[in-house]
Amino acid sequence: MTRRTIISILAPLLAVILAFLVGAVVIVFLGQNPFYVYRVLFSNSITNIDGWGYVLFNATPFIFSGLAVALAFKGGLFNIGVEGQIYMGAFAAAWIGITVNLHPILEIPLALIFGMLIGGLWGFIPGILKARFGAHEVINTIMLNFIAMALTNYLVNNPFKEQGQINPIPQTKELYSGAIIPRVYPLFNRLGIKMSPSVPLNYTFFLALAFCFLTWYLLERSRWGYEIKAVGLNPKASRYGGIKPEFIIVLTMFLSGALGGLGGINDVMGYRYRFLDGFSHGIGFTGIAVALLGKSNPIGIIFASILFGILDRGALAMDVFTNTPRELIQVIQAIIIIFVAIGNELIFRLLIRLERERE
Amino acid sequence: MIGSIFSLEVLASALRMSVPLAFAALGGVYSERGGVVNIALEGIMLVGAFGAVLGTYFTGNSWIGLLVAMSFGFLIALIHAIVSITFRINQIVSGTALNIMATGLTTFLSRLIFKAAGSSPHIEGMTQWHIPGISGSLSPLMVIMFLCIILSQFIIFRTRYGLRLRACGENPFAADSLGIDVIRMRYSGVLISGALGGLGGAFLSLEHARVFVEGMTTGRGFIALAAMIFGRWTPIGSFGACFLFGLAEALRIRLEGLGIPTQFIQMIPYIITMLVLVGVVGRAIAPAYDGVPFEK
Numbered sequence: 001m002t003r004r005t006i007i008s009i010l011a012p013l014l015a016v017i018l019a020f021l022v023g024a025v026v027i028v029f030l031g032q033n034p035f036y037v038y039r040v041l042f043s044n045s046i047t048n049i050d051g052w053g054y055v056l057f058n059a060t061p062f063i064f065s066g067l068a069v070a071l072a073f074k075g076g077l078f079n080i081g082v083e084g085q086i087y088m089g090a091f092a093a094a095w096i097g098i099t100v101n102l103h104p105i106l107e108i109p110l111a112l113i114f115g116m117l118i119g120g121l122w123g124f125i126p127g128i129l130k131a132r133f134g135a136h137e138v139i140n141t142i143m144l145n146f147i148a149m150a151l152t153n154y155l156v157n158n159p160f161k162e163q164g165q166i167n168p169i170p171q172t173k174e175l176y177s178g179a180i181i182p183r184v185y186p187l188f189n190r191l192g193i194k195m196s197p198s199v200p201l202n203y204t205f206f207l208a209l210a211f212c213f214l215t216w217y218l219l220e221r222s223r224w225g226y227e228i229k230a231v232g233l234n235p236k237a238s239r240y241g242g243i244k245p246e247f248i249i250v251l252t253m254f255l256s257g258a259l260g261g262l263g264g265i266n267d268v269m270g271y272r273y274r275f276l277d278g279f280s281h282g283i284g285f286t287g288i289a290v291a292l293l294g295k296s297n298p299i300g301i302i303f304a305s306i307l308f309g310i311l312d313r314g315a316l317a318m319d320v321f322t323n324t325p326r327e328l329i330q331v332i333q334a335i336i337i338i339f340v341a342i343g344n345e346l347i348f349r350l351l352i353r354l355e356r357e358r359e
Numbered sequence: 360m361i362g363s364i365f366s367l368e369v370l371a372s373a374l375r376m377s378v379p380l381a382f383a384a385l386g387g388v389y390s391e392r393g394g395v396v397n398i399a400l401e402g403i404m405l406v407g408a409f410g411a412v413l414g415t416y417f418t419g420n421s422w423i424g425l426l427v428a429m430s431f432g433f434l435i436a437l438i439h440a441i442v443s444i445t446f447r448i449n450q451i452v453s454g455t456a457l458n459i460m461a462t463g464l465t466t467f468l469s470r471l472i473f474k475a476a477g478s479s480p481h482i483e484g485m486t487q488w489h490i491p492g493i494s495g496s497l498s499p500l501m502v503i504m505f506l507c508i509i510l511s512q513f514i515i516f517r518t519r520y521g522l523r524l525r526a527c528g529e530n531p532f533a534a535d536s537l538g539i540d541v542i543r544m545r546y547s548g549v550l551i552s553g554a555l556g557g558l559g560g561a562f563l564s565l566e567h568a569r570v571f572v573e574g575m576t577t578g579r580g581f582i583a584l585a586a587m588i589f590g591r592w593t594p595i596g597s598f599g600a601c602f603l604f605g606l607a608e609a610l611r612i613r614l615e616g617l618g619i620p621t622q623f624i625q626m627i628p629y630i631i632t633m634l635v636l637v638g639v640v641g642r643a644i645a646p647a648y649d650g651v652p653f654e655k
Binding site: 080136138139144146147150154282289327328330333335338341345346 | 459578
């Protein structure tokens with residue numbers, strides 16, 4: 001391993017540790033014992049097989065949202081609209097699941113593709129507004145988050161509300177069995193890994209891993225990927241290279257939105273088998289932290305997603321067993337983003353200085 | 360029908376709805392004129408809304424609530440300044456992280472302090488000012504807002520400080536060569552935006568809702584930034600744009616009850632924001648070095 005690789009792994013690790021130290025200070029400030037709070041946070045997630053099952057289940061949507069943000073980053077764009085793309089994509093997939101009744105071999109891909117298309121549409125809109133009119137994608141993607149939440153809230157409360165039921169949270173009716181992505185515990189048990197049937201980890205996790213590979217392939221081995229990165233580095237220079245930056249901007253936002261559109265599949269097709277109003281609770285925003293921590297690298301994104309999966313799982317236990325509200329995790333997440341960004345910048349400066357000294 | 364929509368009452372309500380936006384947009388003007396994009400304004404408004412309730416709840420004095428709101432906004436802005444000016448981190452990354460932090464922190468503290476999920480207890484709002492001879496009352500914050508707008512228009516375009524601030528946003532290298540401390544100027548712009556954004560949030564909780572609700576800003580920080588762009592980065596222009604958004608929001612409240620699903624009415628300000636952003640491009644020109652970190 002080169003020094004560069006070692007540093008690029010150590011820096012995010014250091015940032016995470018520092019963020020937890022800041023979190024510990026907050027906990028002490030609240031008059032509680034940080035060792036106890038953190039023990040509760042971690043002991044429920046990573047000390048047994050079932051805990052890991054939950055962690056990977058939680059990590060699955062983060063992989064998609066992280067990939068979505070990372071792909072846009074590579075193209076020099078900020079997709080802060082992943083949250084909205086998740087809702088739109090998840091609803092589109094759920095719509096297939098409650099209207100079409102086919103064999104899983106047909107229905108699951110159909111639902112996934114439709115989810116990607118609608119999620120992609122939600123990325124395409126700010127993409128075309130940027131390419132055609134120069135309207136900044138940051139504010140537009142954020143606005144589309146609010147619009148997507150209001151739209152799916154309307155759909156799930158009115159035309160698609162489950163009839164004859166009173167639910168605490170509005171939801172659609174259950175998907176046809178053809179649209180259900182099965183859990184993995186039978187496979188694990190056959191392999192000799194004892195996992196309880198209550199663990200919701202399902203095959204969406206492997207789908208997420210497959211999309212990590214596809215994203216890597218797109219970015220590192222395809223012409224589109226090359227053009228996306230070229231536009232991300234310098235749109236003006238890329239134009240001289242024969243690339244149409246406008247097209248690439250729209251394409252990047254569409255693909256990013258399509259990845260975001262898969263962020264709700266784990267919940268809709270792999271867990272609840274229906275669309276629940278407001279189910280995401282910030283998966284899209286966690287994607288920003290995941291992409292930064294994973295340095296927009298698909299492998300890095302897997303590890304970053306697992307870390308946030310652990311935090312998510314632990315947050316639940318923290319809420320129940322300690323007096324620390326779970327939102328502390330959100331604060332730690334934000335601190336991680338800032339520390340990782342600062343760490344990257346400082347190391348970048350250090351590397352430049354080292355290289356200058358060598359010359 | 361149209362007459363009843365454009366009544367004096369609606370205009371008054373539009374003016375009220377424009378106050379929180381105008382404070383935040385004005386903050387955006389200071390920050391971006393100095394060259395720092397501040398999308399953390401959303402989070403700044405949120406901590407402002409929380410701080411105002413916190414201060415008022417514990418002291419019973421809403422003016423102290425305002426001070427707490429301003430200092431909370433100031434603190435978030437200070438982090439944004441340190442991260443994006445001193446460490447030269449991408450300003451969007453820093454702002455996004457701070458928005459996540461503000462959401463987490465206010466919810467976390469609200470649940471911890473008020474021992475209830477969702478919202479704080481209700482508080483007494485600010486005492487309204489009665490003007491002799493005119494029926495009705497005036498919100499002190501609205502008066503402060505107008506003073507801030509007029510004062511800022513003067514500060515930014517007619518004072519040495521304003522000229523220097525604008526220089527740092529237009530060409531920091533030229534400003535630097537003339538002996539202007541670019542870093543310090545940019546810090547000042549961001550910190551002022553924090554205090555102003557905090558006031559905007561305070562209006563939401565102190566005057567509008569009289570309670571803190573988790574995530575109650577619902578995108579107003581971003582809408583304010585769109586208004587600032589629409590207002591071409593000037594205080595008075597930004598206020599004009601904020602009044603249009605306030606009008607949209609006032610009409611939105613009127614439209615509820617006409618049988619249109621509320622969710623579609625809720626979308627109106629967001630859709631208008633997008634249309635405004637598309638419509639003004641080419642005519643609104645940002646400070647040339649807006650968003651670009653400065654390195655000597």
